[in-house]
Amino acid sequence: MTIIKRAWTAVTRKRRRSLTIALIMTLIFTLLIGTLTVQQTMAQLKQSVERNIRAGFSIASKQPSGEVPMDIAQRVQLLDKVKAHNFQSETTAGLPGKQLIDTAGSGVQLDANVAGEAKVTGATQSNLLGEFTGRFYQLEQGKHLGANDQNAALVHKTFAEKNDIKPGDKLDITKDGRRVTVTVMGIFSGKGEKPAVLQSDMAENHLITNLAAAQLLTGSKQLTRATYFAEHPHQLKSLTDRTKSLPNIDWKKFSLTDNGAAFAGVLQNIAGIQNILTIATIGAAAAGLAVLSLVLVFWVRGRLHEIGILLSIGTSKRQIIGQFLAELAIIAAVSSVFALGVGSVASSQISTALTAQTDQSQRIEKTVVQAAPIATYLQAFAFGYVVVLLSAIAATAPIMRQSPKQILAKLS
Known part of the structure; x- marks a missing residue:
């Protein structure tokens, strides 16, 4: 409970720092939600084309x-x-x-x-x-x-x-x-x-x-x-x-x-879009990992004094890492809410535009864009939290590998 309180205090007191990290996380979550939900729509569209075009x-x-x-x-x-x-x-x-x-x-x-x-x-x-x-x-x-x-x-x-x-x-x-x-x-x-x-x-x-x-x-x-x-x-x-x-x-x-040519082209285009979205999802995760890791490296280095003090009063490295992860979890939770709203709206508009274009070009019944299942959003958040966790590990590992004596020596 003490770790949670310290994490909440650190997040609320350093608002500018927390806001910067929150914006980066929001962008990561939004990109992941967008690519995965549009990919889900492409799967629905493929099924619709196969069903409507005989x-x-x-x-x-x-x-x-x-x-x-x-x-x-x-x-x-x-x-x-x-x-x-x-x-x-x-x-x-x-x-x-x-x-x-x-x-x-x-x-x-x-x-x-x-x-x-x-x-x-x-x-x-x-x-x-x-x-x-x-x-x-x-x-x-x-x-x-x-x-x-x-x-x-x-x-x-x-x-x-x-x-x-x-x-x-x-x-x-x-x-x-x-x-x-x-x-x-x-x-x-x-x-x-x-x-x-x-x-x-x-x-x-x-x-x-x-x-x-x-x-x-x-x-x-x-x-x-x-x-x-x-x-x-x-x-x-x-x-x-x-x-x-x-x-x-x-x-x-x-x-x-x-009439194979009538639907082969559009199915091939849908497959191409799905491949692009898969690459985009991986790219968004990789880019988010790189950017967030870099930001968190400076975030951790800027808190060397705090880390040294916590170590000097007997706080273990495990507790310090636990506090950092709790801070990132609080920021990630807030970012997830904003990303859910922005990502859902953006992906819905993109999905509607893609399906309307396909329906018109193929002269098939209008495809109703259904809301992505909850599992798709959970998958996006899971990827996002993995990115946050890996970024935190990459940022804290260089400091936490050092002994308390080495960390305290840097402060003198």
Whole structure:
């Protein structure tokens, strides 16, 4: 108890000295909190990217109007590690009694028969279409189409408003004398990735149906495109390699395109940032150790007279070191409080900026920056206190290795 009282007295009486040490400690703790909490956010961001960006690949014919045979598509579907699939059939068709959205300002004069057709995409699961996974389209009302839905469709919000269409309404689609009546299950909004020239190129004139409905319109059971998704991004390459090795498939006729480049870059950037943060954490600890040790060396040397007096009245070296450590612990405790506030605010802003930039560039759902777990702050403080302890040992070791007689001789 006497050591604690002496330590408190020493800290409060030498305010300028204590404040200098406190500022250095605050900076060390702040840097450690900042780097470790941002590193935690990068781990969350990596998980979010892997969860939102579906790692997958598509198979399509190299011919402009070519098809993918259903048997080939089903063989790939059965491969291990294929988490989900989406078969697509695309065509253009007429919508009797409905008005399409005009391509205003295009300046292109088109044949009436061509211009009057809408794009129809039949899909196994509408939410797995590239327009939705890429967040170009967003479902506004109703629900997505699933594998069990029959004669169902999604229409664009602008088209629905112009034709007074609501979920549950019926819609006729015609193609070369074939007619399919579908029920509108949902309404979506958004724009296409590329500028539209034809009316059928416009997102507003894009009709999404279940796969069977589109196949009835085309009169073919074959597919325009087959898309597959891996269970995990790191499995994508091995999955595409196994697909290319399937027998009796002429890959000169078909193209296989994966989206690995879409997320590999951002995951690589996140890994790079994590490496930088690891180096920064080590650097902050090393720099803090060097600076604080230097300051504490002068701090200890400036107290030689005090040390000599304590030794002359019978105070042991262990008690003197205990007092010094108690003083540093008091200062470190106060510094930790300030560092916690400053570090939390700074790391939160940095984390928010990094996640927002990644979300926007990758067109994924907004990543919610969660508060770092208590364990992360405890880890930062543990590193900080280790730095303080090592600095104290480095500063006091040269003096404490000397005998009381040697220390007292320096004072005379």
